[in-house]
Amino acid sequence: MKDIDDDLLQQAHYWMRLTRALDDRGTFLHKQSKIVGGYFSQIGHEALSVAAALNLGPGDIIAPMHRDLGAYLVRGLTPRRILAQWLGRETGVTRGRDANLHGMGDLSLGIIGFISHLPASTGVIAGVAHGIKLKGEPRVAMCFFGDGSASQGLAHEAMNWASVFKLPMIIICENNQYAYSTPLSRQMAIEHIAQRAAGYNMPGVIVDGNDFGAVYLAVKEAVARARAGGGPTFIECKTMRMRGHAIHDNMAYVPKELLLEWEARDPIMRIEAELRARGLLDDEKLANLLARIEAELDEAQAFAEASPYPDPATLTDGVYA
Amino acid sequence: MTWDQGLHKATTILNGDQGTRELTYLEAIRAALRYEMQRDRRVLIMGEDIGVYGGAFKVTQGLIEEFGEDRVIDTPMTELAMLYAAIGMSFEGFVPVVEMQFADFISTGFDAIVQFAATNHFRWRQPVPITVRAPGGGGLRAGPFHSQSNEAWFVHTPGLKVVAPATPADAYGLLLSAIRDPNPVIYYETKYLYRSLKGMVPEGDAPVPIGQAALRRSGEELSIIAYGAMVQEALSAATELEREGHSVEVLDLRTLKPLDEAAILATARKTGKVLIVHEANRTCGVGSEVAAIIAESAFEYLDGPITRLAAPDTPVPYSPPLEDAYRPNAAKILKAARELLAY
Numbered sequence: 001m002k003d004i005d006d007d008l009l010q011q012a013h014y015w016m017r018l019t020r021a022l023d024d025r026g027t028f029l030h031k032q033s034k035i036v037g038g039y040f041s042q043i044g045h046e047a048l049s050v051a052a053a054l055n056l057g058p059g060d061i062i063a064p065m066h067r068d069l070g071a072y073l074v075r076g077l078t079p080r081r082i083l084a085q086w087l088g089r090e091t092g093v094t095r096g097r098d099a100n101l102h103g104m105g106d107l108s109l110g111i112i113g114f115i116s117h118l119p120a121s122t123g124v125i126a127g128v129a130h131g132i133k134l135k136g137e138p139r140v141a142m143c144f145f146g147d148g149s150a151s152q153g154l155a156h157e158a159m160n161w162a163s164v165f166k167l168p169m170i171i172i173c174e175n176n177q178y179a180y181s182t183p184l185s186r187q188m189a190i191e192h193i194a195q196r197a198a199g200y201n202m203p204g205v206i207v208d209g210n211d212f213g214a215v216y217l218a219v220k221e222a223v224a225r226a227r228a229g230g231g232p233t234f235i236e237c238k239t240m241r242m243r244g245h246a247i248h249d250n251m252a253y254v255p256k257e258l259l260l261e262w263e264a265r266d267p268i269m270r271i272e273a274e275l276r277a278r279g280l281l282d283d284e285k286l287a288n289l290l291a292r293i294e295a296e297l298d299e300a301q302a303f304a305e306a307s308p309y310p311d312p313a314t315l316t317d318g319v320y321a
Numbered sequence: 322m323t324w325d326q327g328l329h330k331a332t333t334i335l336n337g338d339q340g341t342r343e344l345t346y347l348e349a350i351r352a353a354l355r356y357e358m359q360r361d362r363r364v365l366i367m368g369e370d371i372g373v374y375g376g377a378f379k380v381t382q383g384l385i386e387e388f389g390e391d392r393v394i395d396t397p398m399t400e401l402a403m404l405y406a407a408i409g410m411s412f413e414g415f416v417p418v419v420e421m422q423f424a425d426f427i428s429t430g431f432d433a434i435v436q437f438a439a440t441n442h443f444r445w446r447q448p449v450p451i452t453v454r455a456p457g458g459g460g461l462r463a464g465p466f467h468s469q470s471n472e473a474w475f476v477h478t479p480g481l482k483v484v485a486p487a488t489p490a491d492a493y494g495l496l497l498s499a500i501r502d503p504n505p506v507i508y509y510e511t512k513y514l515y516r517s518l519k520g521m522v523p524e525g526d527a528p529v530p531i532g533q534a535a536l537r538r539s540g541e542e543l544s545i546i547a548y549g550a551m552v553q554e555a556l557s558a559a560t561e562l563e564r565e566g567h568s569v570e571v572l573d574l575r576t577l578k579p580l581d582e583a584a585i586l587a588t589a590r591k592t593g594k595v596l597i598v599h600e601a602n603r604t605c606g607v608g609s610e611v612a613a614i615i616a617e618s619a620f621e622y623l624d625g626p627i628t629r630l631a632a633p634d635t636p637v638p639y640s641p642p643l644e645d646a647y648r649p650n651a652a653k654i655l656k657a658a659r660e661l662l663a664y
Contacts, residue, residue, distance in 0.1 A: 061412070098444040105445035107412060113445040117436050123402045124437065127409020134365075134391050135413070154432075157402035164397055319479050321448035321503035 001213030001274045012054060012212050013275060014289065016046040016268050019070040021293045022079055025301065026086060030247050034305075035086045037099050040066040041243035044210065045174060047267030048237040050074055051215035052142060052172050055223045056110070061128045063112040063121035063143045066101040067174060067241075071144070076109045079300035089307035096310035097318070119145035122158035122171065129167035129232070140226040142170040148179020150193050159234065163200040168226035170219060171234045174209065176241040181253045197234035209237030210267040213274075240265075339524040347515040349489035349522045350380050350454075353496035354418065356525070358388050361416065364500060365392040367403055368420030368454075377422050378456060378515055400426055404433035407451045408441070417451050418500060424457030424509065425469040438505040439480030448503040452496070458550050458600050459648050460513040464639035470549070470601035470632075475507045476578045476610070482531055483578040485509040487552035489520035491575055494529030502531060509577075511550045518553065532576050534584035540570035543662055544588040546611055547598040548574040551649060555598055558654035567662055577607050582614055589615045593624035594661050598649055603631035625664035630657045 001009065023042040030039040042049075049070035056062060056075075064071040072082065077093065085092030086100060093104040098113065105113025112128070114121045125143035132139045149155055150173060162169045173193050177184055190196070197204025205222070207214040215237055222233035240262035244251040275281035344352060357364045365388075366381060372395035375382030385393040396403050400421060407417035421427045427434070438449040459468035475481050482504055486492040492510060499506035537552060538559050545555040552573045559569040572588045574580065589595050595615055597608040608629040615627050630649050638644050 094444050103444040105441075105447055107447055112409075112412065113441070113447075115436050115440070117432050120405060120432065120437050123405020123433065124409040124412070126402060127406030128412055129409070130406055131410040131413025131415050134410075134415070141409075154401050154405065157397075157399045158405065160397060161399060161402045161406060318443045318446060320482075321442045321450075 001211065001271065004213045004216060006278060006280055008054070008216075009212075009271065009275060009278075010280060012050055012216070013271050013281070015050040015054070015070055015074050016212070016271060017289060018073055018079075018293050018296075019046045019050065020268060021290070021297055022073070022082065023069060025083070025297055027247060029086065035100070036088065038246040038248070039086075039100055040246055041241075042067055042069045043242040044176065044240050044262065044267065046070050047212040047271065048172070048174060048209040048215045048239060049144075051212050052144070052170075052219050054216065055219045056140070056142065058110065059137070059139045061110045061112065061125070061139070061141045063114055063125045065114050065118060065121065065144045065146070067176070068144050069101065072101075072104055072111060075111050077104060077106065077111060079297055080303045083300050083304035084307050087304045087307075088309060089304055090310045091304070091307040118149035119143070119152055119155045119158070121145065123154055123161070125169060126158045126161045126167060129162065129169035130165055133165065133167055138227050140168045140170060140223055142172060144172045144174060146173065146179060147175045147177065147184055147187055147193060148182065151187050159196070159200045159202070159232070162232040163202050166229070166231040168229070169232040170222045170226055171232060172219070173234065173236045174239060175236055176239045177258070178241050178245070178251075178254065180245040180249070181251070192236060194234055194236035200234075202232045202234055204234045204236070206236045206238065209239035210262070210265045210270065212267060212271050341521040341523050343519055344489050344493075344522045345516050346489045346492050346511070346518045346520075347378065347380055349493040350496060350510055351382070351384070352522065353493045354381065354384060355387070357497060357500045358384070358392060363414055364416045364418065365394065365410070366418045366420065367394040367396050367407065369396055369398055369422050371395060371420050376420065378512065381420065400430035401433055404430040404453065405437065408433060408438055408449055411449050411451055412447065416500060418454060419451065420454045421456065423467050423469075424455035424471055425466045427453065427455050427471065431474075434475065434481070434505065434507070435478045439478050442504070443480060449505050450503045452499040452506050452508055454508050454510060456512045457509045458511045458513050459637050459644060460550065462639060462641060462644060465636040468637035470509075470599070472507070472509050472577055473601055473606050476607055477605075480504070481578060482506045482576070483509065484531060484576050485511070485549045486575060487511070487514075487549055487573050489518060489522045491529050491535070493522045494527050495531065495575065497526070497528040498531050501528065506531070509549060513550045514553070529575070532579050532581055534575055534581035535573045536570065536584070536588070537573045538569065538571040540568040540592065542568050542592055543594045543596060543658055544570045544572060544592045545596045545598060545654065545658065546572045546574060546585065546588065548577060548607070549600060551598045551600055554649065554651040555654055557651035558658055561651070561655055562658055562662075569658065574607070574611075580610065580614065582618075585611055585614055586619050589619040590622040593622050594664070595623075596628045596630060596654070596658055596661055598630045598654055600632060600648060602634045603629060604634050606631050625661050628657060628661050630654060
């Protein structure tokens with residue numbers, strides 16, 4: 001994190017804290033049965049999702065997944081619209097049509113809504129990047145997927161496509177050790193998913209996904225290469241899913257020691273240690289920041305809760321454009 | 322000039338209505354692709370072996386020379402990535418037309434169509450204006466994996482449109498409409514008709530509206546409802562039945578989703594006897610839905626059982642006697658029609 005300047009570090013800190021606070025609120029609202037269905041924790045993924053998104057400009061396109069709340073926020077999706085989405089309201093991103101973090105697409109913000117069939121977004125982003133290349137514009141497209149979806153055929157097909165056509169595409173692979181209950185050792189016979197990049201003749205980078213600075217710099221290089229016509233980059237972010245697959249899952253299958261090990265590498269703790277070492281953060285400043293975030297989220301939650309549910313009479317609206 | 326300057330008013334009519342020309346079914350498809358690519362720079366086509374080679378059936382022959390490799394894209398053998406990429410390109414403002422080399426191979430790209438493309442507008446209101454060309458159907462001794470008629474998979478999926486032209490004019494006009502439609506459209510073209518069927522095709526801007534059936538022959542005693550390759554078979558059977566003194570109506574569905582319920586009900590109410598014919602296998606085929614629509618809304622007009630003539634529920638066989646047993650044709654339609662007329 002030494003190479004990240006003060007301003008950027010403080011900016012990242014805000015987004016990561018906002019991500020965690022909104023995530024805490026999501027968990028709480030689910031326990032209150034206000035969020036129904038599933039809910040997917042973000043803990044452990046804040047640094048990588050924020051770092052990846054902070055590298056992008058307004059014209060770039062991103063396809064985050066269900067643990068990239070930070071990326072949605074950085075791209076400009078407001079807590080109001082996100083909370084309304086989670087509460088199934090008409091004012092939510094999908095007007096109550098899609099669940100939790102799924103489908104939160106808004107091309108005016110450069111965000112593509114993902115589907116559960118991960119890594120579907122890799123193929124879609126390959127197409128976006130292909131379109132960008134055909135137009136000859138200096139923009140990039142970025143997708144996110146995980147260790148589980150790395151086993152899907154489409155991950156291969158999309159990486160192959162991106163490489164054959166030398167597309168301006170950044171592939172963020174969030175290796176959080178578990179796909180639902182399946183550990184990495186049952187997912188693949190290699191140690192690093194990034195090893196596969198060699199098979200597509202594209203750079204494969206491995207970074208500590210809980211280190212904001214490491215992810216930021218790796219993505220920065222990949223974005224610069226893509227903008228300059230150098231083709232796609234595969235970035236494997238090593239992290240850990242600190243909660244169950246979804247909120248119902250107590251993840252008894254994860255060894256306690258592993259969680260303790262990663263708890264000591266919490267991304268927010270680490271960025272705050274750096275900020276404190278630089279004299280940019282103290283207890284009071286942190287308390288003020290958290291209070292500001294809570295107030296912002298209180299307002300957003302009030303908006304969401306006051307928003308109407310979708311009218312059942314509109315059920316069939318929008319099946320066709 | 323930016324890549325798409327002026328393209329959003331891209332409904333320039335290039336030729337106007339300048340009469341008609343005789344084309345094969347295959348040539349009509351190529352003419353439609355060419356017309357749309359000339360008309361709208363956002364339209365591009367993708368597929369395996371479609372560029373330099375001109376396509377497995379030569380549908381796209383000559384297009385790479387005319388439009389270049391950025392708009393006629395030879396792809397890796399990767400239907401799933403290709404279909405997902407088409408979705409992504411559409412988000413960038415392109416209007417991709419994807420060729421499946423055979424309709425049979427569409428299953429490898431199934432998720433992209435039924436999970437992503439079909440649901441996208443419902444979920445976050447972003448249209449997916451892609452067209453998937455699916456060369457389907459048998460009769461060519463091509464075996465289980467080059468003969469399928471799998472349109473029912475997509476007819477069952479909300480958010481998709483499915484068309485199945487039976488004539489060169491419709492092959493042309495429905496492809497124009499499919500490309501211009503803001504929704505994902507699966508375009509089932511019939512390989513059997515590629516070179517065996519010729520017909521007059523309008524020049525220029527002559528889209529055939531999606532969702533409208535066409536009455537191919539008017540009659541009083543029996544309605545045959547068919548689509549794709551079976552329309553010609555039904556017309557042959559109807560001609561023979563006329564010689565036998567019967568007046569038979571033939572309705573060509575043309576669009577399988579959304580079905581033209583008004584036309585289906587009108588013909589059922591008119592004749593009171595309905596024979597539904599398709600090349601796809603029977604169970605939960607398009608005919609099942611057509612029969613249900615008639616049973617629900619024209620029951621009191623019926624003078625006989627709604628009858629389906631479809632392929633049996635088996636894979637498509639290779640050996641000629643087996644495929645002939647599998648696939649409906651004019652002779653089988655005649656037999657079923659005579660039984661229903663006598664009911």
